[in-house]
Amino acid sequence: MISYLLQQSNTCKNCSLSSACLGSVDQTSLRPGVKSHRIYHKGDSLFVEGTVFNALFILRSGSAKSSISSTSGDEQITGFYHPGDLMGLDGFDRGTHVHRLNFLETSSVCCIGLGELDNAMGESANLRHKLLQSMSHALIEEHALLLSLGKMTSEQRLVKFLLDISARFEKRGLSGKEYILSMSRIDIANYLGMAIETISRLLTKMHTLGVIAVDHRKITLLDGEKLQACLAGESDMSAVVALSSKANRAPIRQSLSA
Amino acid sequence: MISYLLQQSNTCKNCSLSSACLGSVDQTSLRPGVKSHRIYHKGDSLFVEGTVFNALFILRSGSAKSSISSTSGDEQITGFYHPGDLMGLDGFDRGTHVHRLNFLETSSVCCIGLGELDNAMGESANLRHKLLQSMSHALIEEHALLLSLGKMTSEQRLVKFLLDISARFEKRGLSGKEYILSMSRIDIANYLGMAIETISRLLTKMHTLGVIAVDHRKITLLDGEKLQACLAGESDMSAVVALSSKANRAPIRQSLSA
DNA sequence: CGTTCTATTGACATCATTCAACGCCGGTGG
DNA sequence: CCACCGGCGTTGAATGATGTCAATAGAACG
Numbered sequence: 001m002i003s004y005l006l007q008q009s010n011t012c013k014n015c016s017l018s019s020a021c022l023g024s025v026d027q028t029s030l031r032p033g034v035k036s037h038r039i040y041h042k043g044d045s046l047f048v049e050g051t052v053f054n055a056l057f058i059l060r061s062g063s064a065k066s067s068i069s070s071t072s073g074d075e076q077i078t079g080f081y082h083p084g085d086l087m088g089l090d091g092f093d094r095g096t097h098v099h100r101l102n103f104l105e106t107s108s109v110c111c112i113g114l115g116e117l118d119n120a121m122g123e124s125a126n127l128r129h130k131l132l133q134s135m136s137h138a139l140i141e142e143h144a145l146l147l148s149l150g151k152m153t154s155e156q157r158l159v160k161f162l163l164d165i166s167a168r169f170e171k172r173g174l175s176g177k178e179y180i181l182s183m184s185r186i187d188i189a190n191y192l193g194m195a196i197e198t199i200s201r202l203l204t205k206m207h208t209l210g211v212i213a214v215d216h217r218k219i220t221l222l223d224g225e226k227l228q229a230c231l232a233g234e235s236d237m238s239a240v241v242a243l244s245s246k247a248n249r250a251p252i253r254q255s256l257s258a
Numbered sequence: 259m260i261s262y263l264l265q266q267s268n269t270c271k272n273c274s275l276s277s278a279c280l281g282s283v284d285q286t287s288l289r290p291g292v293k294s295h296r297i298y299h300k301g302d303s304l305f306v307e308g309t310v311f312n313a314l315f316i317l318r319s320g321s322a323k324s325s326i327s328s329t330s331g332d333e334q335i336t337g338f339y340h341p342g343d344l345m346g347l348d349g350f351d352r353g354t355h356v357h358r359l360n361f362l363e364t365s366s367v368c369c370i371g372l373g374e375l376d377n378a379m380g381e382s383a384n385l386r387h388k389l390l391q392s393m394s395h396a397l398i399e400e401h402a403l404l405l406s407l408g409k410m411t412s413e414q415r416l417v418k419f420l421l422d423i424s425a426r427f428e429k430r431g432l433s434g435k436e437y438i439l440s441m442s443r444i445d446i447a448n449y450l451g452m453a454i455e456t457i458s459r460l461l462t463k464m465h466t467l468g469v470i471a472v473d474h475r476k477i478t479l480l481d482g483e484k485l486q487a488c489l490a491g492e493s494d495m496s497a498v499v500a501l502s503s504k505a506n507r508a509p510i511r512q513s514l515s516a
Numbered sequence: 517c518g519t520t521c522t523a524t525t526g527a528c529a530t531c532a533t534t535c536a537a538c539g540c541c542g543g544t545g546g
Numbered sequence: 547c548c549a550c551c552g553g554c555g556t557t558g559a560a561t562g563a564t565g566t567c568a569a570t571a572g573a574a575c576g
Contacts (some may be wrong), residue, residue, distance in 0.1 A: 068401055076409055078401040090401075092387075092394030099401070119377075121386055128386070129350075130380055135393045136350030142400035143326055143336045143348075143357070149407040150451020151334055154564065185523065193408020195565050200524055216523090216573085412532065443555065453533055458556055472553090 036111045046087065046109065053091025055111045057137040059083055062107020064097040065191075066090075077191040080104075080183060082168050086134055088198035104182045149193055155237055157192045158202050159230050162212070166221060175226075181217040209241050293371045304359040304367065311349025311461020313369045317341055321440035323449075324357045326347075335449040338362075338441060340426050344392055356515065400456045407451055413495055415450045416460050417488050420470070426477060435482075439475040467499050 030209060037060060040046065050068065064081040078099060087109075090099045116193055122130050149157065170176035181188075189196040205211045211227060213220035221227065229240045295318060298304065307327065322339040337356060338412060339345055345367075348357045379386050407415065423490045428434035439446075447454040469485060471478035479485065487498045 068398075070409070074409070076401075076404070078404065087433065089394055090398055092390040093398055098398050118383060118386070122383065123420070125376060125380065128376070132350040132389070132393070135390070135397065136347055139393065139397055139400065140348055140351055140356050142397065142404065143334075146334070146336065146404050146407060149404060150449075151328070184521090186521095191408075196523075196562060197525080197566085201564095204524075442553095444553095454555075455534085455557080456532060459532095462556075 002085070006027040038109055038111065039105045040107050040109060042103060042105050047091075047097045047098060047105070048159050051097045053088065053095050053097055054114050055088065056114070056117060057087040058112070059085050059087060060108040061203050063104040064107060065104060065183060066101045066103055066185060068099050073102075074192070075134045077187055080165075080187075082182075082193070083172060089135055089138060104187075152231075153236065154192075154194050155205075156231055157194070158199065159187075159206075159237075161188065161192060162219060162221065163217075163227060163231070168236055171195050178218070178220045181219060206237055210239055211237065211241065235250050265463040296360045296367055296369065298365050298367060300363050302361050304361070305349075305355045306358045307355060309355045310515060311346065311353050311355055313346065313347040314372070314375060316368040316370070317343050317345060318366040318368055322359055322365060323362060323441065324359045325446060325448075326357050333358075333448070335445055338423075338449070340440075341430060344354050347393055348398060357402065362445075410489075411494065412450075412452050412456050413460050413463075414489055415452070416446075416457065417464075417485050417495075419446065419450060420477060420479065421489070423477075430460060432497070433513075434479070436478045441475060464495055467495055470498065 033146045040062070046064070047053075059081050064087065065077050066079045066081070066087070067075045067077045070073050081101075088097065088100060091097045103144070112155050121131065152160065165179065166176035169179045183191075185199050189199050192199075203212075203214045207214045211221075211223040213222055226237070226240050226244060229244070230237050233240060236242075269408065292370045295445075298320070305311075317339050322333050322341070322345065324337045324345070325333045327333050339359075344357060346355065351356045378388065410418065421435065423439070424434035427437050441449075443454045443457050447457050450457075459471045461470075463474045469481040470491050471480055484495070484502060486499050487502075488495050491498060493501075
């Protein structure tokens with residue numbers, strides 16, 4: 001089931017055409033480096049802790065998660081990947097991967113050999129910039145996520161998560177208002193650092209309040225403004241909804257809301 | 259007070275000799291690029307959100323913090339910097355800095371112009387690797403910190419923080435067992451995402467338990483093993499200490515500890 | 517069709533924040 | 547020299563959010 005090594009069966013002709021691959025890295029700079037793509041299935045590992053780092057990967061279709069195992073043995077999910085995302089950047093540090101990468105569903109992956117990547121970087125300043133940019137971007141995202149874990153309530157973290165997913169769907173030209181989560185509640189809870197019961201409670205709460213609709217893994221964002229308000233404001237979703245309905249009445253007769 | 263622009267008064271001759279600069283980046287690859295260093299004082303900004311990204315920086319002496327301001331206006335400290343650390347990597351993403359960097363005390367900084375860095379990268383594969391490695395390392399550290407924020411108790415977070423600082427001091431050849439914190443409790447609380455009261459309480463608790471000594475900003479690690487045990491184990495410091503004393507008595511006479 | 521994984525819901529316990537008061541220290545001005 | 551003041555740090559009491567334990571039900575998979 002687990003495939004540590006990449007098969008180099010097909011040249012990746014679809015890849016240089018597919019818009020999915022244009023996500024994080026300029027494809028034209030990479031074309032000589034792109035050599036292979038491969039299909040993985042749910043639960044498969046692309047690499048694990050200690051796997052030799054000899055290639056970068058671009059996710060073409062499907063979804064994946066990366067995780068790191070702490071000293072005490074339990075795992076922490078560090079990120080989710082969607083088509084167009086660059087995977088495997090953690091390997092630059094020590095030459096072996098620090099993270100483990102597992103697929104959440106059947107997925108297709110592009111492989112960029114390290115040697116070719118390096119050659120290309122020596123020649124193309126553009127590629128250098130793109131790669132550094134991509135890593136810098138990941139770093140900033142991390143910091144933002146860190147901020148969210150430290151300073152936000154569980155509700156805000158979950159809202160942020162839903163909106164992040166939404167933005168990533170829209171970036172790919174899909175609907176950001178209605179989408180299917182590719183990961184389980186367990187994964188979400190692990191990623192956000194909360195109990196799955198809390199996830200469940202918050203989802204039903206927001207569903208009840210009418211700001212989102214939840215049908216198993218299908219999420220529908222019904223009121224983007226209230227979701228944003230929950231992120232920006234200091235109070236919780238109930239307060240936002242209450243405030244909003246009051247604001248709707250206010251323009252008619254100020255004194256009523258006193 | 260605030261100095262956005264770098265002064266290019268002195269060539270950085272000390273820098274190529276100083277061991278402090280050998281921290282994250284191979285100095286020999288950079289020597290042609292290193293042009294200037296400069297002194298900053300407590301509270302000064304090296305760059306702020308939006309500052310044009312035109313150089314990387316290496317901290318030679320002193321200390322600094324980087325922070326990001328959330329949409330709601332309040333700030334989140336994203337990292338602390340010690341001599342040898344590379345600063346400003348966040349600028350690669352958009353060409354302007356996303357973070358703000360402030361000094362915690364009088365500090366000396368090396369500046370590496372972007373243009374020269376790029377030229378050097380085109381020539382030196384070694385430099386390319388070092389830079390990518392440095393960023394990958396930062397990314398991994400972020401993920402580890404993220405893990406700590408999500409899954410650990412406040413006590414464990416604080417212990418991890420103290421041990422991290424300790425490790426960084428030792429890496430610089432200084433004592434990791436006894437050091438002066440360069441940041442206030444307020445900054446620590448902000449960084450770890452907890453209330454300053456909690457920081458204070460936990461420090462005194464651990465002081466009382468005898469695993470560390472706290473004298474204002476001077477920290478002394480008295481029992482590294484217990485600190486590590488607190489990180490690895492699932493219980494809190496009181497339990498670790500209780501367990502340890504029981505283990506010490508046990509070999510003598512089992513029945514006594516009942 | 518049953519076993520297992522995933523998800524929801526309730527009751528309870530607990531850790532951490534919040535609010536509040538106070539002491540310490542360094543600076544500043546009378 | 548002393549009094550005042552603001553920033554930092556400590557400590558106590560009360561509130562609240564989130565995790566834990568437990569029971570149940572639905573979905574997925576063979």
